[in-house]
Amino acid sequence: MGNSGWYEWFVRLPKDPSGEINLVLQCGVLKPGAFSSFLYDAVTICAGETGERVGPGSCVRQDVTPGSNPLVTSALPKIKAIAYPGPYNDFTPFNLTAFRNPGTYNPFSRLRLVNGDAGQLLNGTDTGTRILLEACMDTSVVVKLPVTGQVNAAGQVENDLAAGDIIYVRLDIPVQTRLMCTAMSSL
Numbered sequence: 001m002g003n004s005g006w007y008e009w010f011v012r013l014p015k016d017p018s019g020e021i022n023l024v025l026q027c028g029v030l031k032p033g034a035f036s037s038f039l040y041d042a043v044t045i046c047a048g049e050t051g052e053r054v055g056p057g058s059c060v061r062q063d064v065t066p067g068s069n070p071l072v073t074s075a076l077p078k079i080k081a082i083a084y085p086g087p088y089n090d091f092t093p094f095n096l097t098a099f100r101n102p103g104t105y106n107p108f109s110r111l112r113l114v115n116g117d118a119g120q121l122l123n124g125t126d127t128g129t130r131i132l133l134e135a136c137m138d139t140s141v142v143v144k145l146p147v148t149g150q151v152n153a154a155g156q157v158e159n160d161l162a163a164g165d166i167i168y169v170r171l172d173i174p175v176q177t178r179l180m181c182t183a184m185s186s187l
Helices: 034-045
Strands: 005-012 021-029 078-084 097-099 119-121 138-143 166-173 179-186
Touching: 021 166, 078 138
Parallel strands: none
Antiparallel strands: 005 166, 021 138, 021 179, 078 166, 097 119, 097 138
């Protein structure tokens, strides 16, 4: 109800990943006052998206003029994802890197991963970790498959992941956003 906060969850990998990892989020984003007016029907009646500009009245999106951003980017949640070793692996935890989608899928510079048009370190602090979420729509973050010895944008060394390893995900919600989320992951 207009408060800042966070959601966090842990995903234990059921098998060795053989490709990129998808972190999938599904949220119920509401326009202001929707829940108090419509209770549990609010998502179907007054669904919204994070960062949308809200107009006067009930369930109204604010119109914008050409050249104006229809989103308030400071209201977008930031995402963090960290890999931790499970019972069958041993490495120092490291932040995962997401591919920009669409993008060039080439976040490398001289053998090191860099933040930019192709990828973003999921550290939850950079403005590049902001994510737009829509009510009742799956949002997928495509995470680059970690490779042993690869250095990420924070200077951390990645490691191959194995069954039993854990991915910690945290979504930090600014005060301007109202949402309820569930999360899934797929390999």
